[in-house]
Amino acid sequence: MKRGSLLLLILVFIVLSLQGGLSQGEPLTIVPIGEEYEYYINMERIIVKIFENGSALVTMDLFPTFITGQTGPLNISLPYIIDQLKIIRVSCIPIQHFMNFRTFPSINDTKVEVYLLHPQAYIELVYLLDDVLDLGEGVVEFRFSETVHIKELHLRMELPERYGVNYPSARISPPSSLQTYQLPVLALSGQSNLVVEMSNIKAVTISIRFKVKRIDIRKDLLTLLESLLLSVGIPSLIFLVPRIYGERLNIFTLALKNNLRRREKFYINLFGVSTTISLISSILVQSRVIRSIIQSMGEGPIPSVGPYMYLLIGITLLIGGFLVFETNLSSVLARKVELAILKAIGFDTMGITKMVLVEGIFLGLVSGIVGSLTGALFAIFPYLKLTNYYRAPPISKLQEQVGGVFLLLAPTISLVLGKIYLKRWRSTVKMAFIALLLNIIQFYFRYVLRPFVDIPLLSTVPLMMTYCTISVIIALAFITIAVLYPSIKAGITKPMEMMRSV
Amino acid sequence: MSEEYIITADRLWKVYRMDKVTVNALSDVSLKVKRGEFIALMGPSGAGKTTLLNLIGGLDRPTSGTIYVKDLELSSLNERELTEFRLKEVGFVFQNYNLIPVLTALENVQLPTIAAGLPGEEGRRRAIELLERVGLGGRLHHRPTELSGGEQQRVAIARALVNNPSILLADEITGNLDTKTAYSILDLLKELNKERELTIIAATHDPEVAKTAQKIVRMRDGRIIDQTK
Numbered sequence: 002m003k004r005g006s007l008l009l010l011i012l013v014f015i016v017l018s019l020q021g022g023l024s025q026g027e028p029l030t031i032v033p034i035g036e037e038y039e040y041y042i043n044m045e046r047i048i049v050k051i052f053e054n055g056s057a058l059v060t061m062d063l064f065p066t067f068i069t070g071q072t073g074p075l076n077i078s079l080p081y082i083i084d085q086l087k088i089i090r091v092s093c094i095p096i097q098h099f100m101n102f103r104t105f106p107s108i109n110d111t112k113v114e115v116y117l118l119h120p121q122a123y124i125e126l127v128y129l130l131d132d133v134l135d136l137g138e139g140v141v142e143f144r145f146s147e148t149v150h151i152k153e154l155h156l157r158m159e160l161p162e163r164y165g166v167n168y169p170s171a172r173i174s175p176p177s178s179l180q181t182y183q184l185p186v187l188a189l190s191g192q193s194n195l196v197v198e199m200s201n202i203k204a205v206t207i208s209i210r211f212k213v214k215r216i217d218i219r220k221d222l223l224t225l226l227e228s229l230l231l232s233v234g235i236p237s238l239i240f241l242v243p244r245i246y247g248e249r250l251n252i253f254t255l256a257l258k259n260n261l262r263r264r265e266k267f268y269i270n271l272f273g274v275s276t277t278i279s280l281i282s283s284i285l286v287q288s289r290v291i292r293s294i295i296q297s298m299g300e301g302p303i304p305s306v307g308p309y310m311y312l313l314i315g316i317t318l319l320i321g322g323f324l325v326f327e328t329n330l331s332s333v334l335a336r337k338v339e340l341a342i343l344k345a346i347g348f349d350t351m352g353i354t355k356m357v358l359v360e361g362i363f364l365g366l367v368s369g370i371v372g373s374l375t376g377a378l379f380a381i382f383p384y385l386k387l388t389n390y391y392r393a394p395p396i397s398k399l400q401e402q403v404g405g406v407f408l409l410l411a412p413t414i415s416l417v418l419g420k421i422y423l424k425r426w427r428s429t430v431k432m433a434f435i436a437l438l439l440n441i442i443q444f445y446f447r448y449v450l451r452p453f454v455d456i457p458l459l460s461t462v463p464l465m466m467t468y469c470t471i472s473v474i475i476a477l478a479f480i481t482i483a484v485l486y487p488s489i490k491a492g493i494t495k496p497m498e499m500m501r502s503v
Numbered sequence: 504m505s506e507e508y509i510i511t512a513d514r515l516w517k518v519y520r521m522d523k524v525t526v527n528a529l530s531d532v533s534l535k536v537k538r539g540e541f542i543a544l545m546g547p548s549g550a551g552k553t554t555l556l557n558l559i560g561g562l563d564r565p566t567s568g569t570i571y572v573k574d575l576e577l578s579s580l581n582e583r584e585l586t587e588f589r590l591k592e593v594g595f596v597f598q599n600y601n602l603i604p605v606l607t608a609l610e611n612v613q614l615p616t617i618a619a620g621l622p623g624e625e626g627r628r629r630a631i632e633l634l635e636r637v638g639l640g641g642r643l644h645h646r647p648t649e650l651s652g653g654e655q656q657r658v659a660i661a662r663a664l665v666n667n668p669s670i671l672l673a674d675e676i677t678g679n680l681d682t683k684t685a686y687s688i689l690d691l692l693k694e695l696n697k698e699r700e701l702t703i704i705a706a707t708h709d710p711e712v713a714k715t716a717q718k719i720v721r722m723r724d725g726r727i728i729d730q731t732k
Contacts, residue, residue, distance in 0.1 A: 345562055347666070
């Protein structure tokens with residue numbers, strides 16, 4: 002057991018140290034006027050093209066950062082003077098890469114310096130932030146250099162229709178100097194058009210800040226390590242924990258054994274209870290999604306969905322609570338003889354009450370976790386869409402190789418762990434096989450399928466997890482109340498009840 | 504109380520009321536049992552053997568009368584004290600074994616040690632020792648459904664003895680077993696009786712069981728009709 006913990010510690014340490022080591026690159030300012038200009042930042046090629054009509058196209062060709070060992074904010078400064086009705090168009094498009102790696106520009110800081118001398122001139126920024134799945138619920142910040150008199154400032158995020166969700170926009174008028182405006186971004190994926198309109202003839206510098214994370218090889222390694230931990234961890238949980246702790250016998254393990262060794266019954270109960278709990282988390286997540294959609298329309302006050310939500314959750318809880326109550330009570334009544342035997346051989350009321358209570362709470366906990374996750378998944382299911390097939394770069398050779406090594410690593414570790422603790426080859430092989438299977442599934446989802454899966458609402462994942470936790474806590478509290486009576490009833494079983502069976 | 508007698512039952516009555524009918528399960532039963540004695544309670548079904556065992560074991564309370572076990576007067580004990588009494592002083596073995604189906608043989612035997620608050624290691628050690636004693640050292644991790652009737656009864660005996668009780672109450676323990684198995688169980692009981700100075704009261708209508716005992720108490724219609732050595 003000590004060796005296993007040590008191994009786990011080392012793995013956790015590796016993951017943490019990899020996560021910490023991201024360094025910052027140097028920002029570079031360029032001033033190309035009137036022509037195509039090519040330059041490099043950290044060996045990343047950037048082409049800037051200034052067109053006749055005053056628009057500029059910035060394209061970046063990205064090297065994987067594991068070569069340069071550096072990553073950092075990209076700082077582009079484009080001083081440009083417009084004295085007639087013109088549009089400035091700045092595009093940041095990561096184009097096809099030299100290596101087989103997909104890396105993403107870290108456009109943490111893009112500074113666009115524009116002198117707008119015509120009242121109707123406006124800037125259009127096009128950021129193609131494809132496949133950036135790693136974005137948290139971020140913001141785009143606008144910062145103006147000096148006092149400007151703008152009649153109307155219209156900030157808008159445009160995304161292709163395929164997402165089916167309107168993205169937030171804001172009308173601000175008039176903005177004062179050095180003020181930061183924030184446009185909430187739920188997800189940046191696909192083409193985002195940012196339109197800024199203003200009517201002023203004074204020079205203005207707009208800093209735009211995107212919070213976009215780079216996905217690089219370290220990230221990939223991290224993902225692989227994560228998948229390794231998962232694929233070794235889950236079978237270990239299934240096989241090793243019962244082996245190590247299964248021999249212990251006390252009121253709690255007794256309750257767990259009562260649950261888990263009556264598998265069919267437990268699964269049926271699990272299905273029933275988790276279904277009701279999935280409704281709770283589904284309602285919570287849906288209400289949030291509805292809110293954000295209303296918000297993104299940007300018009301009118303946001304209606305409160307609270308009362309309806311609580312009503313729905315209340316009804317669901319009542320149904321679920323009754324279900325648990327009924328299940329538990331009937332299980333107690335069915336096991337009357339068994340409980341009486343326990344009483345006869347010397348268990349006291351408290352002991353048996355505790356045991357049945359733990360049984361119920363365990364069922365509640367497991368079905369809470371299963372139910373809330375499935376509920377949340379069902380809630381966001383309509384927003385999951387497969388996109389970007391044409392753009393998805395193939396999986397790299399190195400990724401394949403690294404992935405292959407990791408694929409073999411998980412079953413190997415499982416075999417070693419199994420040999421140490423299980424002592425039986427059959428279970429060891431079973432454990433290793435499950436580890437391999439889990440690893441393959443994860444590899445498939447993370448690397449083969451990832452480029453095709455686009456999740457606009459991915460940014461709401463932390464929020465969803467919060468909702469899932471909330472629904473688990475609510476469910477647990479309710480279930481504890483629901484099983485209280487059956488538990489007490491079980492506790493006061495008379496030892497003589499067992500004679501009824503004779 | 505006399506030191507000689509471990510159990511002294513005096514003028515026990517047990518009356519069951521079912522709707523309008525009252526049934527005298529025990530009528531005026533008095534019994535004295537010496538420490539280390541092996542007693543067979545004989546009689547047809549409904550004679551009150553099981554009721555008497557239940558009263559002695561503290562599973563049930565008499566309608567009237569007193570039972571002393573060692574220095575404890577059972578009817579003066581509350582539920583909690585009675586539970587503790589069952590835990591420490593008495594071991595039960597039943598006709599249908601009454602093992603917990605979800606637990607292995609080892610876990611079933613270890614069960615009473617948890618109730619007694621014994622540390623897990625110690626309880627486990629004792630359980631293994633007892634299972635080896637009753638000849639089931641190789642079947643520790645089998646569930647009751649995977650064991651034969653005789654084996655289940657051995658597990659039940661081991662479970663009854665794990666907290667080192669002074670009294671073993673056996674209710675028709677050979678009733679579900681074939682003759683050969685029944686003999687081996689009886690031999691086991693006899694050995695345990697000698698080894699541990701265990702007081703055994705076995706209710707039965709099997710004359711073979713009665714032969715093994717040092718004393719036979721015959722019952723009929725809730726009364727003791729005869730006591731022979």
